[in-house]
Every structure is written in C-alpha cells, then in structure tokens.
Amino acid sequence: MVGVPAGRPATRGNPLIGGRPGPAGTLLLAGALCAIGAGWPASAADRQEPRPVIAEVPLRIDRTLVLGAARSGRRVVAVGERGAIFVSENSGADWISQRAATTRTLTSVVSLDDTTWVGAGHGGALLRSEDGGKSARLIETDAGKDSFLGLTVLSPTRVLAYGAFGLMLRSDDAGRSWSRQQVIEEGFDRHITRVVSAGEMLLLVGESGTLAKSTDGGIAWTRLESPYEGSYFGAAVTPDGALLIFGMRGNVFRSADGGATWAKITLPTRLPFFGALTRGDRAIILTGGMGWLAVSNDDGRSFRLKRAASRSIAGAFERADGTLVAYGEQGIRALAADVLND
Numbered sequence: 001m002v003g004v005p006a007g008r009p010a011t012r013g014n015p016l017i018g019g020r021p022g023p024a025g026t027l028l029l030a031g032a033l034c035a036i037g038a039g040w041p042a043s044a045a046d047r048q049e050p051r052p053v054i055a056e057v058p059l060r061i062d063r064t065l066v067l068g069a070a071r072s073g074r075r076v077v078a079v080g081e082r083g084a085i086f087v088s089e090n091s092g093a094d095w096i097s098q099r100a101a102t103t104r105t106l107t108s109v110v111s112l113d114d115t116t117w118v119g120a121g122h123g124g125a126l127l128r129s130e131d132g133g134k135s136a137r138l139i140e141t142d143a144g145k146d147s148f149l150g151l152t153v154l155s156p157t158r159v160l161a162y163g164a165f166g167l168m169l170r171s172d173d174a175g176r177s178w179s180r181q182q183v184i185e186e187g188f189d190r191h192i193t194r195v196v197s198a199g200e201m202l203l204l205v206g207e208s209g210t211l212a213k214s215t216d217g218g219i220a221w222t223r224l225e226s227p228y229e230g231s232y233f234g235a236a237v238t239p240d241g242a243l244l245i246f247g248m249r250g251n252v253f254r255s256a257d258g259g260a261t262w263a264k265i266t267l268p269t270r271l272p273f274f275g276a277l278t279r280g281d282r283a284i285i286l287t288g289g290m291g292w293l294a295v296s297n298d299d300g301r302s303f304r305l306k307r308a309a310s311r312s313i314a315g316a317f318e319r320a321d322g323t324l325v326a327y328g329e330q331g332i333r334a335l336a337a338d339v340l341n342d
Contacts, residue, residue, distance in 0.1 A: 059084050059097035065105075066327040068119070071317050072111040077133035078332055079106035079119050086332065087133045091319040095332065100127055101138055108151045109133075110159065118175040120148035120161050128175045141169055141178045152195040152202075160218055162192040162204075170218065184212050184221045196235045198243060203259060205232035205245050213259055227253050227262040236276035238284060238300045246273040246286055254300050267294060267303055275315030280322065283340070287313040287326065295340055308339045 066080035071091070078086040083100035100106065106121035117129040119136060124143035129136040149163035159175055162168040166188040169178040183192065183204070191207040195218070202214040209226035232247035243255040245262070250269040253262040271289035278284050284303075286294040291309030296302060311329035318324055324335045 059086070059099070060331070061086060061095050061097065062331040062333065064097075064331050065329055066332050067314050068106065068108040069315060069317055069325075069327050069332070070109045070111045070117070072114055074320070075111075075114065075132050076317065077109050077111070077117050077119075077129075078327055079109045079121070080327075081105045083121075083125075085119070085133060085136070091321075092317065092323075092325045092332070092334070093319070098134075100125075100136055102127075107147070107149055107163075110151045110153050112153060112156050112159070112174050116174055118151055118159055118161075118171075120151050120163075122147040124148070126161060126169075126175075126178065139175065139178065142180055143167060143169060143178075149191065149193050150195065152197065154197065154202075154217060158217070160195055162195060164191050165189045166192065168192060168218075181219070184223055191231075193232060193247075194234045196237055198237045198258070199241065201258060203235050203243060203245075205235045205247070207231045211245070211259070224259045227264065233272060233274050234276055234286075236278070236284065236286075236300075239278060239282045240299045242300055244276065244284070244286075244300050246276070248272050250288075252286065252294065252303065265300070265303060267305065269305060274312070274328075277316045277318065277324075279318050279324070285316060285324070285340075287315050287328070293340070304342070306340055308335050309333075 064080050064084050066078050069076060069078035074091050076088040076092045083102045085098050085100055086095045088095045102125045104121050104123040104125040106119050109117060109119040111117050115130055115132045117133045119127040123145045126139045126141055127136040128139050146167045147164045148161050152160045157172060157174045159171045166183050168181050168183050170181050171178045190210040192204060193206045195202055195204045202218050204212040209229040211224040211226040212221040213224055214221050228251050230248040232245050234246055236244045243259055246252040250267050250271055252265040254265055255262045271292055273286040273288040275287040284296040284300050289312045291307055291311055291313055293306045293308050294303040295306055309330055313326045314328040316324055316326045326333060326335055
C-alpha cells in the first residue's frame with residue numbers, strides 16, 4: 001500500500017493514500033497524491049538526493065499532467081509532473097514551458113504579487129520566483145521528503161504550505177523562509193489537501209474526513225464535526241459566503257453557518273471532485289474525474305453535471321474574456337464556449 005504508515009488503516013478506494021482507485025483515480029491523483037510514499041523515512045542510502053537530470057526537450061502543454069495554476073492579471077503560471085512549469089503572459093492564450101530545478105511533481109502554485117510566485121510539490125519541493133515564474137529557486141525547509149499538496153495565501157507576506165501526514169509550514173516573509181507548525185493536535189498525521197480563507201476563518205480539509213477551522217490566521221486549529229468519513233480533496237467559499245467541501249465518490253456538502261452544520265448536495269455521480277472556481281457571473285464550477293464538471297448558479301445549493309473533457313480535470317481558471325481554461329491529465333486547454341450550456 002503506497003503512502004500508508006505501518007499500523008495505519010487505509011481507506012478503500014481513496015486515491016490520496018493508495019488502495020484500488022475508482023475509474024477516475026487515473027494519473028491525476030495516482031501521480032499527484034498517491035505518491036506520498038516519499039514521506040516514509042529514508043534509508044541511509046536514500047538520504048543523499050540525486051542530482052536531477054533536467055532535459056532540454058520542450059514540454060508539450062497538451063501532454064503534460066498539470067496539477068496547479070494561478071493567475072495574476074494577464075500572467076498565469078501553471079505547474080505539474082516532473083518539475084514542469086508553464087508561463088503565459090496573455091491570460092493563458094499562449095504558453096512558454098520550462099523545467100524547475102527538480103524532477104519532483106509540482107502540485108500547487110500561488111501568486112503573492114505580479115512577480116512573486118511560490119510553488120510546491122512532492123518530496124518536500126518548495127520553490128520561489130521573483131520574476132513572474134520565468135525562473136525559480138528551491139527553498140530549503142525541514143519538510144524532509146514529505147510531499148506538499150497545497151498552498152494558501154493569507155496576505156502578501158503570509159503563506160501556508162501543507163500536505164502529507166499532517167505537514168504544515170508557514171512563511172511570514174513572502175516565502176523566503178518557513179517554519180513548521182502543529183495542526184489540530186500533537187501527533188496529527190492525516191494528509192491535508194486544502195485550506196481556504198473564509199472571512200475571519202480558515203477552513204482545512206483532508207484525508208479520512210478531516211475538517212478543522214482556525215480563527216487566528218492558522219496558528220491554532222479546532223476540529224469540526226465532519227458529515228463524511230471519506231477524504232476531501234477541496235473546499236471553496238461561495239459568493240454569498242457559504243462553505244463548500246467536496247472529494248471522493250461525488251460527495252459535496254454546503255454549510256451556511258461557518259461549518260457548524262452541513263447539508264449534502266445530491267449529485268448523480270460517484271466520481272471525485274478536485275477543484276473549484278467561481279466565475280465572474282457568480283457561477284461555481286467544481287472540476288472532477290473523467291472530465292466532468294459540476295456547475296451551480298444558486299450559490300452552491302444545487303449543481304448540474306457537464307462533460308467537458310475525456311480525462312480528469314484538476315482545476316480551472318477564467319480568462320479576462322470569460323473563456324474557461326481547464327488543466328489536468330490532458331494538460332492545459334481552453335474549453336468550448338458552450339460547454340456549460342444546458
């Protein structure tokens with residue numbers, strides 16, 4: 001079983017921690033999240049990290065697994081498998097590819113301002129760019145080889161990086177240096193998949209129904225009662241301030257009271273949902289397995305399903321002209337204008 005410490009139960013079908021994935025597990029989560037075996041203690045022979053071999057062959061944007069993207073103005077930076085980085089200066093219409101100084105898969109990227117970007121991924125890889133993603137340097141931390149699964153910007157100088165086995169690091173100087181912090185309680189070891197900011201509160205979701213909140217900027221975390229025992233892959237805040245959490249087997253829940261209670265949103269699918277986007281017209285889109293999207297026009301109270309691609313979509317962003325751009329197993333591609341039409 002990949003990524004499950006000795007003595008720790010596995011969740012059947014959970015792509016986060018191994019097991020037999022469902023039809024939508026595919027490369028998207030198998031490659032991005034299941035490969036957390038790197039979090040195991042390394043043997044003496046493995047502790048010396050090999051020098052990465054960086055190929056000079058240009059990356060194909062339509063054949064590279066892309067797991068994270070962030071837009072600031074017209075600039076977009078996207079990251080993915082084996083250190084892939086793509087940069088666009090025109091809202092994602094055209095892309096320039098490059099490789100990071102690591103062959104680790106990168107899972108997340110965020111922008112702090114027009115030029116400062118932070119990326120994170122497997123094997124404790126943490127990168128920082130000061131030129132809009134055109135170049136990036138590796139940042140040393142005490143994460144070891146534990147994998148990062150996400151990044152959350154709290155302010156132009158404060159960032160959280162989190163992931164495997166309860167790993168959470170905090171930066172208060174725009175990603176230049178990082179310190180480890182405790183989550184929920186000593187010994188907490190569930191994988192953390194997403195942290196979102198909801199006004200004065202931070203909401204954390206993760207493996208095995210992990211659900212927690214912080215009201216002091218992420219210093220201390222309190223468990224919330226979870227409506228589901230399976231793993232959550234993402235969370236979002238609706239335009240009207242409600243909370244959405246989603247993950248395995250088509251499970252989506254909504255809270256209108258800050259996470260005190262949750263209502264299940266029924267959908268005719270057992271495919272997982274990975275990411276969320278709120279468009280300029282207030283429509284909420286959940287991206288999911290096998291190219292399916294869940295679309296809401298009533299602040300997340302209900303969703304309808306739309307097929308947008310043939311393979312899993314990790315996330316999406318919206319161009320200035322309203323075009324929806326998806327990324328995932330099929331790289332980065334603009335979706336047809338009528339993809340969300342009934």
